Each structure stands twice: as structure tokens, then as C-alpha cells.
Amino acid sequence: MIKATLLLLAGAVAWGQTTPDDLVQGQRLFGSQCAYCHGPRGDGGRGANLAVPRLRHASDDAALVQVISRGIPGTGMPASALSARQTRQVAAFVRTLGRVETQALSGDAARGRLVYEGKGACGRCHTMAGRGGGLGPDLSDAGARSSPQYLREALLDPEKEVPSGFLQVRVVTADGRRITGVRVNEDTFSLQLRDLSDQVQSFWKRELTEIHKDQGKSPMPAYRTVLEPAEVEDLVAYLASLP
């Protein structure tokens, strides 16, 4: 018990001292030390996307400090020569990258869930807690990953920012079939896509006469034509409530 208290205290000292100035320093250090791989806004490039609420190799702040100072074995993430204080400053800044600000919402989350399951038929393409389709992103933790503003935009205008990894492709086969779907995998010789009925289809490229990559297009309909404005707000409230 005493030991646990001491640990807690040590943690409080390490993190309690993070001031606004530390965040400014952390951002500067991030620019000079991390942006080379992670991009100036931390959303990836050579290195991982850090603008997410949960980092795969750093489940808590202590792990994040460890990763920054020691690197990640077996990956391109090297150790760093930052001082302990600088490391904490960078870590504190990295934590801000994936933070989703909470805000008061006019919608009702319980009604929004009914919209998700009913009129919206969202589960046809999206997954919630392990159930649903694979054509769109998993929404189980949508509220942790995305702001209400982003969720609203994604519903009303899905093509404004198509999430990475969900490229829409259209192909024409040698026997004249036309298939639209979302790309699952592509290499030099083959293409696998998930068609609009959520079935995976695999092709050798030599079997295809046309391949169109629809950058900025999405098979998701704009929900302003499907839902009433109040229903959109309820759905946003529901998605934003997800852990």
C-alpha cells in the first residue's frame, strides 16, 4: 500500500509538472526530433500515425516515455538522446495529438442507437462491438477516435474525407462483369476487394480489362438524404458516446 502510494506520487511528480510551456517545448522538440518520420502533425508518413487516442506500443504515459527514450525493438523506431525532461515534454505533446475534445451535444445517444440499428442500417457496412459489415470502418470506439464534428461531417458528406484504407475501386472483368467495392489488398499482379454486398472478390489483374481507383469517393450514401436533421444529431451523440 505504501509502495503503491509512493508510485502514484512519483507519477504525479512526473506528469503533474507538465505546464503549457512544456507543451510548447514538446511541440518544438517533436518538430525537430519526430516529424522527420511521423510528420509535422504526427499523423504518420514513414512512422506510425500518432494522432490517435490509443497508441499500440504505448498503452499509458509511462510506456510512451519508455518508447520515446528506448525505441521499439524490431521496428524503425530508434532510441533517442533526449533528456528525461525533454522526453516527458514530447510525450505530453504526443498525447495531445490524438485527444478528442468532448463537447455538449444536442442529440440523444439512446435514440441515436435506434437510428444506427434501424433506419440508418449502419451495421450493413460498419462493425459495432464485433457485429456488422466490413465495408466501412469499425465504429466500436468511434467516440474515442473522432470528434463529433468529424462524425457529423462523415455522415452528411462522406466523401469530404474518406478514411485511409477504404479506397473505392471499380473493375471490369474480361467476361464483362462490372464490380464496385472497397480495396482490401493490391499488389503488382492481383487485386482483392470487398464488393457492395460485403463479399471478398479476388482477381488476377490479367483477368481485368479495367481498374479504376476512385480517390475521394465512398460507397457510403450522404445521410442528409436518408435521415432527418434531428436523427443525424442523435446518431452523432450515440457514436460520440462510444468508448
Added chain:
Amino acid sequence: MRRALLLLLAVAALRAQVPYERILRAASEPGSWLTYSGTYESQRYSTLGQITRANVGRLKTAWMYQIRGRHKFEGTPLVIDGVMYISEPPSDVTALDLRTGRPLWSYRRNIPEGMIVCCGQVNRGVAALDDQIFVGTVDAHLVALDRKTGRVRWDVEVADYKTGHSITPAPLAVKDKIIIGMAGAEYGVRGFLDAYDARTGRRAWRWWGTPGPGEPGNETWSGESWKTGGATTWVTGSYDPEANLLYWGTGNPGPDYIGDVREGDNLYSDCLVALDVDTGKLKWYFQFVPHDVNDMDSNQIPVLVDTVFRGRPRKLVLFANRNGFYYLLDRLTGEFLLAKQFARQNWAKGIDPRGRPIPNPSTVPSVEGAVVYPDDDGAANWHSPSYSPQTRLFYQNAREWGAIYYRTEAPYEPGKVFAGAGRRRIPGEEGWGALRALDALTGEMRWEFRVHTPPWSGILSTAGRLVFSGTMEGDFFALDAETGKLLWRLQTGGPIWAGPISYLSEGRQYVAIAAGSSLVVFGLE
């Protein structure tokens, strides 16, 4: 009879060694692979012709070996007298029985925790000389191993890894020396190339990538900027025994993306240098990108070719640069002969008649962001090209991808990143690539074979009129060397970051490639 037997034994004993003379004549011994790039000319052309355009479709896996580590497997194996020697990342060496693929010995190095290496703890291969195998390590040591047992003969520190120095390239054995390059230009190191006595591990010479005060070229760096100026030597060079010259590419100036703290041409960054192999003295240099601000390391393979060029016999060096241009130089004098663009680029408005680029100011990294083609992984990089004397084509895996560079800060502190920009992808742009066959003497493209992802694979051409290479999606493939037609492929399941080789085992031709975490060997059924 007895005399004949003695002679036979003596020959066998000699065969079991790799004297310098044997590497010198590597081209006449195509059953082996004696040095990183196949021969000192670095053509990566095999005169073996058992595997041909007609039968390559029957190529099958002979054996595989899986490495122990999780880092990228970028190595080119050596093959000597029934044994294959590979380096396993980060800095291990394994000897494999050529018939079965089974390990004979392994050297496993303890790498200190907290290694500072910008782009992965990798190793691209080993060198052999006499009865020893040599490897450079990510913690910046050079190690000599007994070729029969893998036991350490000597181990010397080349530089301090704590300040960002590391070694990733294969050493080059020439005469009685081991030449070793180094990396670390993303950490503000001062680059150099070293030669060590193969017997003792004693350093024979060091050539500095940035000249010190009083040396010619020092005036190309403002203030003290030469001290942190990079110009590292992280890709193995080539060697011309007649000229007694080493040819070696040098890397970016530091900081990578900020030029105003290092006014001037920044010699000898982004150069091809010709050094006397006995003394390390500079004979000539050619700078591809003076005052580089786009991280255009000229750490590519210099390919040496003797041929008639514009009506007279010439000793040439062929160089497909990271910056998107293919160059031809006279390798005795460094005279610029030709530059021809082989991939998309926007950093230069052109190349003037002396070979100096006309820079495009819009590609200088800025706070608002500057769009640059190619990105800083380059149109070419360390992955090896190949030249076939049979087709007289130069084969290069070209990368087609741009990026946006946002200027940040680059205060120098030992061991910390010294780069000065962040990179973002151009929205909606997917990179791609192509294996391009260039007319070696004009740089004109004859054909290309497109691949989905910008490639990092090396290339092998063979007398069977074949070209072997791989993709980042894991396909290993063979093309018709004359037309680029796909003749064979196999999905290996892991990205190919390495160069293929060919050799004989029990009289039969094989091709080997590192893919994912496997070394895969192919032969005819």
C-alpha cells in the same frame, strides 16, 4: 603421382581461401558470389546460363532459411566453396550449407540497448578475404570472423554509436584491406570512409566526407558547419584495379533539409568520389547535388563499364542517382558525360553542360510546405541496379512518389535528430514504381515493367537473358532481359528489400533472394 597429389592438395587449400586475386577474377568464377555486388565492377550480371527464358517457368523453391530477428532483411549473400554467408539484421552472420540450407555456424552480436539508427537496424552483407569474413555492425564496429567457425578474430570500434554513428553497408575487401562505410547523417555526424588492415584490424586510412580547415573544399561550408555536415558512405562502392581507384557515393549534407545554416556547395556531400585504395587520397569527385536541401544522398552503386562511347574506348562509371537522373562519367577523370532523367523529378529545372543542376527554389522545404519529386526515399536508393553486357541495358528499379516538406528546426546536439523538416504525403497520391531498362550509353528508356508499390529490391541480370527482381508486396519475378516480358513469378509472402544473386551448387544454377524474414533459394526442378 605423389607430386600430383601434393599439387592437388595445394590447389584445394588455395581454393578454400579467398585471396584478393580470386575476387579480382570473380567474373571468371560465376559459380560463386565473392563480393557484395558480384564483382568489383558492381554489374550484378551473372554469366550463368542454365536458367533461360525457355525454362525459367519451371523455377521452384529449393530451400528457405528464416532469420531470427525482426528487422528488415536487406542482405546480399556471398557464396564461396559450398557455403553461403549471410548477414542477419541487426548485425549477425550465419554460414549456411549450400546443398541443404542448414546453418553451419552463427555469429550473434549483443547490440547495446537504445540504439540510435534513423532508418532501421539493418545490414546489407559481409565481405570475405583469405580465411576471414567481415561484418560492420549497427553499433559501429568492424568485426573479423574465422570463415570456418564464425569465431571472432578481431573487433574494432569504427566510431561511437552514442553520437548516431552506425554501420549498415557490406564491407569491401581490396588487396590486404577492408573498406567500410558508415551512416548517421540524420544525426549530424561527420561522414568518413575507412580502410582497415584485414589481418590486424588496424586502421590504414580514413577519408573524411567533409574537409577540415585548410583542406580544399572546406570553403564550401559556412562557419563550422562542416563539423556536422554528414556526407556519409553507407552503400558499398566499386573498385578499378587498373586505376587503383575506389568509387564511392556520399550522402546528404546535414541538416538534411535546412541549407541556410551551411551556405555553399557542401563538398563532398552528394558526390561520387574516386579514392586511391592504398592511401584514401581523393583523386577526383563529381557532385550530383550541390547544396542539397532535399536529402538526395548519392549512396547508390557505381557501375563500372569499359566500352566505346562517342567513338572512342572509355572507362565509364554509370550512376542512377536518387535525384531521378541517370549519369555517365569518365571514371579516370570524373568528367561529366551525360545526365538523363529516368523518373519524375521537380527539384532541378535541368542539368547544365558541366553536369551542375539548375535548382528549383519551390522545392526548398518551407513552413507552408514544399512539394518535392522524388520524395526523400528517392527515385533510386541503395537497392542495386544491374548492367548486362549482353543486352547493353542498365536495369534500375525506379520509385515514383512525391511528398510535401514542412520546415522545422534543427539545433545540433550530439545523438539527436538533425534533419529540419517533417514529411507528409501528397493527399490522394499513391506511389508506384517500375523496373526500367535504360540504354546504358544514352539513358533512353527501352522498356519498363510496372510494379504496384515503389520498389526497394535490387536487380540481377543473367546470361540466360533474364532479369530477376522483387516487389514490396512480396513477389519475386523474372523478366525477359530484352523485352521486359514477365516470364515467372512467385509470391514469397514478405517484402523484398534485398538484391538477388546467382551461383552454382553441385553444378546446377540457383538464384537466391531475401524476402520478408526468409532467404529463399530457387532452382530448376
